[in-house]
Structure formats: structure tokens, C-alpha cells
Amino acid sequence: MLTDTAVLPATNSLALGGLGSGKSSTAKARIRREILHHAHQAVIIDSFGEDSAGGEWAPLVRSLGGRVIEAGTFTLNPVSTLFPPGVREQLIRSLILAVEPGALTHQATHALQHALTHPKATSLTGLVDALVTPENGRWPATKLSEWGEGAAIALSRYTEGSLRGLFDGQDASLPETNLPILSFDFSALDRNSPAIPSLMAAVSCWAEQVWLRQSTAVHRHLVLEEAWQILLSPATSELIQRLLKNSRKAALSLDVVMHTLSDLGEGRAQDLARLCEIAHVGRLGPEEAAIVGSLLGLPAWAVEKIPALDPGQAVWKVGPDHVDIIQTVLSEEEATLTDTSSRRRKAQQALSIEIEQDDETQTEIGGAVAWDWDMPSNVIDICHFGLARHETVLKAALAGRFDEAAQLAAVGEREDITSHGLNSTQALAWLETRAQVAELRGDPGQAAQLRATVARMGNEADWFDKSGDSTSPAWHSVPQPPAPALLTPDERQPAPTRRRAWPYVAAIAALSITAVGVWQHANDEQHTQERQQKAAAYKGRSGAAVRIDGVHADVVAQWNSARDHVVVELRSYFDRNAKYLRIDASGKSAQSARGDDRWYPKTPELSLPVEDPLADVTVRIAIGGKSWKEGSRADFRSVRLSPSGIAYDAETGDELPPD
Numbered sequence: 001m002l003t004d005t006a007v008l009p010a011t012n013s014l015a016l017g018g019l020g021s022g023k024s025s026t027a028k029a030r031i032r033r034e035i036l037h038h039a040h041q042a043v044i045i046d047s048f049g050e051d052s053a054g055g056e057w058a059p060l061v062r063s064l065g066g067r068v069i070e071a072g073t074f075t076l077n078p079v080s081t082l083f084p085p086g087v088r089e090q091l092i093r094s095l096i097l098a099v100e101p102g103a104l105t106h107q108a109t110h111a112l113q114h115a116l117t118h119p120k121a122t123s124l125t126g127l128v129d130a131l132v133t134p135e136n137g138r139w140p141a142t143k144l145s146e147w148g149e150g151a152a153i154a155l156s157r158y159t160e161g162s163l164r165g166l167f168d169g170q171d172a173s174l175p176e177t178n179l180p181i182l183s184f185d186f187s188a189l190d191r192n193s194p195a196i197p198s199l200m201a202a203v204s205c206w207a208e209q210v211w212l213r214q215s216t217a218v219h220r221h222l223v224l225e226e227a228w229q230i231l232l233s234p235a236t237s238e239l240i241q242r243l244l245k246n247s248r249k250a251a252l253s254l255d256v257v258m259h260t261l262s263d264l265g266e267g268r269a270q271d272l273a274r275l276c277e278i279a280h281v282g283r284l285g286p287e288e289a290a291i292v293g294s295l296l297g298l299p300a301w302a303v304e305k306i307p308a309l310d311p312g313q314a315v316w317k318v319g320p321d322h323v324d325i326i327q328t329v330l331s332e333e334e335a336t337l338t339d340t341s342s343r344r345r346k347a348q349q350a351l352s353i354e355i356e357q358d359d360e361t362q363t364e365i366g367g368a369v370a371w372d373w374d375m376p377s378n379v380i381d382i383c384h385f386g387l388a389r390h391e392t393v394l395k396a397a398l399a400g401r402f403d404e405a406a407q408l409a410a411v412g413e414r415e416d417i418t419s420h421g422l423n424s425t426q427a428l429a430w431l432e433t434r435a436q437v438a439e440l441r442g443d444p445g446q447a448a449q450l451r452a453t454v455a456r457m458g459n460e461a462d463w464f465d466k467s468g469d470s471t472s473p474a475w476h477s478v479p480q481p482p483a484p485a486l487l488t489p490d491e492r493q494p495a496p497t498r499r500r501a502w503p504y505v506a507a508i509a510a511l512s513i514t515a516v517g518v519w520q521h522a523n524d525e526q527h528t529q530e531r532q533q534k535a536a537a538y539k540g541r542s543g544a545a546v547r548i549d550g551v552h553a554d555v556v557a558q559w560n561s562a563r564d565h566v567v568v569e570l571r572s573y574f575d576r577n578a579k580y581l582r583i584d585a586s587g588k589s590a591q592s593a594r595g596d597d598r599w600y601p602k603t604p605e606l607s608l609p610v611e612d613p614l615a616d617v618t619v620r621i622a623i624g625g626k627s628w629k630e631g632s633r634a635d636f637r638s639v640r641l642s643p644s645g646i647a648y649d650a651e652t653g654d655e656l657p658p659d
Contacts (some may be wrong), residue, residue, distance in 0.1 A: 011542050012255070013255045020313060021283040029330055045186070045223065091205045092112065118134070118135065131148035198302060220633075234438045283307065350375060534644060545658065555570065566643075582634065583619055590604035617640070
């Protein structure tokens with residue numbers, strides 16, 4: 001797309017999307033085309049690649065004649081003379097802060113500045129020696145040694161401790177700058193290791209001070225894969241902010257790729273996301289879509305489309321106004337090079353081969369799997385759950401690959417939600433699988449929370465009240481086994497004995513028992529009584545008084561007489577602190593800001609259709625007070641409004657004071 005610089009002054013981009021949405025494939029295809037068609041250059045910081053595979057970007061990088069630099073096989077020199085003195089000091093400070101945040105006192109900073117002028121300070125080991133045994137300067141050597149002790153201990157983590165080899169070694173140098181593409185692969189490192197932000201800081205400094213200055217390409221791209229780790233680190237966020245602001249002058253595009261904005265928390269990290277002039281948002285959940293829409297200023301129609309986007313589709317925003325839905329079309333070669341699911345398929349293929357080879361484990365009877373133990377009569381068909389997918393997840397968890405297991409479970413859950421529905425037995429079975437993964441990871445709290453979700457979803461399913469709808473699923477029924485075919489005497493042979501190949505097949509089989517059993521033990525009479533109580537308490541109006549960002553406001557829901565619509569309003573009345581009001585619910589949004597022509601923002605309201613007049617309505621309200629500025633994100637809160645007149649905090653379940 002060719003856009004005037006007055007509309008699009010720079011080309012920094014932000015790519016968001018859940019697992020399988022196609023955001024990484026789109027990012028790779030874009031970079032490949034820019035390099036092949038326009039002679040651009042790219043540097044990739046890949047902290048999320050597949051272990052022992054050279055990173056997620058490795059196939060693409062190698063196909064373009066680039067180089068993959070794996071952490072531990074290459075040593076970056078943070079005190080290289082190619083860096084200006086000020087940059088060397090800044091980089092060393094970031095390395096210290098990554099491992100010992102409290103080590104840089106005023107005195108330690110002075111000792112560090114003095115040590116950096118020492119002739120030995122051309123390597124990290126030499127710098128540590130200069131801190132421990134300094135020469136006299138403005139202050140005596142004994143004082144300087146005492147002041148620099150904390151900094152020397154912190155830097156010793158990189159020269160003698162668990163992080164050695166990353167920044168100090170005989171071959172310590174800097175990467176070449178003339179390759180079409182370079183990828184720094186940090187995927188083999190522990191994601192919680194301080195090595196990640198330390199390496200990010202070093203690479204960012206190299207990119208800014210060496211690569212951009214020596215590169216002769218017409219345009220450059222710095223791609224941050226799984227960027228939340230980078231943007232959340234104080235050691236790198238300042239560097240990234242400076243690159244963003246100077247990107248146009250430096251002929252640079254900063255391309256940020258990540259799952260959701262929620263990973264960034266509040267503050268500077270989200271402010272950095274706002275500086276990206278181009279955004280493409282793949283499939284996200286409704287709540288996350290509302291957050292992204294608010295932060296990026298997307299229109300309501302685009303926010304509504306985000307949860308239903310297909311793989312490869314994304315809502316693109318280019319500049320301040322242009323918004324459209326774009327489909328990424330990949331050639332066969334691009335599809336191979338940009339593939340991000342190879343590990344998942346390899347695991348599934350390996351599993352299917354094992355199952356096929358292990359003929360003693362199972363036999364085929366009418367296309368269904370027959371196990372060598374009796375199943376309870378209330379168990380639904382295991383084949384309908386895609387048993388191999390659950391086995392693959394648990395197999396990864398048993399091997400200690402918990403991140404991989406979580407990702408595979410998320411993909412499987414999303415696929416079953418799409419195919420069978422949010423409250424389907426197939427979708428709920430994944431909650432049980434995730435609970436078992438959490439237990440194997442040593443997190444019983446999360447496991448209990450996931451199983452509580454199964455119970456809650458089963459108890460809240462009002463399907464019994466929709467008996468008039470022939471298409472509604474019956475939560476209390478299960479598929480019945482087909483009638484057995486009559487066999488001849490010769491065919492009546494005992495089934496061969498089968499050994500149990502998987503130690504966790506029983507756990508997989510229990511998925512259906514857990515999911516269906518929870519529902520089967522739900523009390524019909526209790527549900528009926530609860531609905532009768534709601535009907536008796538029906539008022540058709542609910543309101544809550546809230547205080548957000550110093551603003552007193554009321555959120556009010558009013559059901560119409562036909563009980564088929566509810567109008568929700570956010571009222572700040574005459575609170576002079578109120579600058580911005582917004583409501584989001586059911587994919588719709590309404591907002592109002594205080595303009596130059598009035599003292600108070602108008603009351604935004606939403607009219608929402610109602611399917612169940614006794615059901616609560618959940619809305620997300622955002623309020624900007626004294627500190628709010630146009631374009632910034634306002635503080636928000638989720639409120640659940642009951643037609644019985646009571647309002648609750650949707651996150652905690654606490655009852656809120658009435659309006």
C-alpha cells in the first residue's frame with residue numbers, strides 16, 4: 001500500500017493474534033517479500049522458536065542466505081570499541097539491572113564510569129577486574145573498589161556464573177551487518193532467565209549503534225517475536241522507545257509480533273504499542289478484542305469481527321483512519337517456509353505411527369476403539385473427543401515440555417469450540433486436560449480453578465429450559481452404542497488380550513467422565529428453583545455506583561416492557577473530573593469525551609438484545625479522569641447487572657453498592 005507520509009509518517013507495525021491465527025506467518029511472508037522484491041534488510045529477535053530447531057524463523061532465514069545466531073554459540077561483546085562510550089555504559093548498566101536491580105547506587109555508577117576508562121575494559125572480564133582492583137582516580141582506589149563491589153558481583157554472573165558465555169569469551173565480537181537477514185534465537189533459554197532481557201538490550205544496542213549505521217539497505221526491519229518479554233523489561237523498553245521515535249529518520253520499521261496486549265500490563269509497554277502506525281489484529285477472544293479496539297481506536301464493526309476471523313485473516317489499521325479486513329495469501333513455498341506448527345504435526349504423526357504399530361493395544365470394531373477394560377455406561381464416545389490430541393498434550397507434559405503442552409491444548413480447545421460450541425463436551429474436556437497439565441507442572445491451584453470452571457459451566461447451562469428448540473443439545477443425554485450385529489458361530493471368537501500401552505489413557509478416558517459426570521449430577525430442581533426466584537425478584541432495572549480514576553459514576557441497565565432489549569448507560573452527571581466514558585458489551589461499544597464546547601462528557605448508552613430476560617448482563621466500563629489524555633487507555637472495570645436489581649463486580653463476584 002502506498003501512502004502519503006503526511007498520513008503514514010513511519011511504518012512501525014504491531015501484529016496481534018491468538019495461537020493459529022496466522023500472525024507469525026503473515027509477519028514472515030511480509031519480511032520475505034520486502035527482502036526479495038525491495039532489497040530490504042531484517043534482524044529478527046526470536047525468543048519463542050522451537051527448541052533445537054534454530055528458532056521459529058530459521059527456515060526462512062536460511063532460505064534467504066541469512067544467519068541464525070543461537071544463544072550460547074555466539075558471544076556478544078557489550079564493551080566493544082564499535083560502541084560509543086555512552087552506549088557502552090548504558091549497555092553495561094542494563095546488564096547489571098537485569099540481574100541485580102539494587103546494585104547501581106550513585107557511588108557504584110561513578111565506580112563503573114571510572115572502570116570503563118581502564119585499558120582492560122575491552123572485555124567483560126577486564127571490566128570486572130577494573131572494578132575489583134581499580135587505579136586511583138578522583139577518588140582513592142580503596143573507595144572505588146568498595147563502591148564498585150556490587151556492580152562487579154552482578155557482572156560476575158556473566159563471566160563466572162550461570163550466564164557465562166553470552167557476553168564474555170575468547171571469540172567475543174559483534175555480528176556482521178551485510179547479510180540480508182539475521183535471526184537471534186533465544187528459544188533455548190529459560191523464559192524467566194535474566195539472560196533474555198540482557199541479550200535483548202545488547203542486540204538492541206548493536207542494532208541501533210552498529211547495524212543501522214553500517215547497513216547500506218534502502219530500508220531495515222527489526223522484528224521482535226513474542227515481543228512482550230522485550231517491552232516489559234526496563235533494560236530494553238527505553239531502547240525500543242527511542243528506536244520507534246527515530247524510525248523514520250533511520251529508515252527503520254520496528255515490527256512487533258505478540259499474542260495479546262494483556263501480556264503488556266499497564267504503563268510504558270502499552271504506550272509503546274500505541275506508537276506503531278500499522279496494526280494487524282488476528283483472531284482474539286471478545287474481551288481481548290474490546291481491549292485492543294479501545295487502545296488502537298478501532299471501529300465497533302471491526303471489534304465485532306475479530307473473534308470470528310479465520311486463520312490468515314486480520315483487521316488491519318493503516319495510519320489514523322484506514323481499517324479493513326485483509327486475507328494473507330501464501331504461495332506453496334511461503335507456506336512451507338513460514339510454517340509455525342511443525343512440532344505439533346510431528347508429535348501427532350509420531351503418535352499415530354506408534355498407535356498403528358501397537359496392534360496389541362486396540363482393535364477396531366465398527367470404526368470405534370475398543371479398550372481392554374469396561375467403560376461405565378454413561379461415558380460418551382471417546383473417538384468423538386479426538387483422543388490422540390489429548391494424548392499428545394499429556395505426553396508433552398509428562399516429558400516436562402509444559403509450554404508445548406499448554407500451546408497444543410489451547411489449539412485443540414479452540415478447534416473444538418469452533419466445531420462444537422463453547423459449552424460442548426468436547427470443549428470442556430480440554431479444561432480437564434489443562435487441569436492435568438497444571439498438576440503435572442506443580443500448580444494445583446490452577447488445576448482446581450479449571451475444574452471449578454467445568455463445574456460452573458455445567459451448572460449454569462440453561463439448556464433444559466430450551467426444550468422447545470429441537471436443535472438445542474441435551475446436557476443430560478449421551479450417545480447410545482449401536483446395536484451389536486449378529487455373529488455366526490465361527491465369528492464368535494474371544495477378543496485377543498491387549499496390553500495397556502499408555503499409562504495415561506485411563507486419564508484421557510476420564511475426561512468424558514468428568515465433563516459429562518459434572519453435568520449429570522447437576523440438580524434439575526435446584527435450577528428450576530433458582531429461575532423461579534429470579535422471576536419473583538424481577539425488577540427490570542439494575543444499577544451500581546462506581547468510582548474509577550477519581551470519577552464518581554453510575555452504570556445503569558433498564559429492561560424494556562417486552563423484556564427483549566436492555567439499555568445500559570454510564571452516567572457521570574456533573575463530576576468535573578470526568579473526561580472520557582465508554583461502555584463495551586456483546587461486541588458493541590459507545591463512548592463520549594469532554595470536548596472544548598462542553599464541561600461534561602455526554603452519557604454513552606447501548607441497546608442490547610435479550611435472549612433470556614432473567615439472565616444477567618455483563619458490561620465493561622472505562623472512565624478517564626483528571627490524568628486521562630486523549631489517545632491514552634482509560635481505567636476500566638467489568639460489571640454484571642442482574643434484572644433483580646443487584647449489581648456485581650464481574651471479576652470478583654462482590655456485590656456493588658446501588659446507584
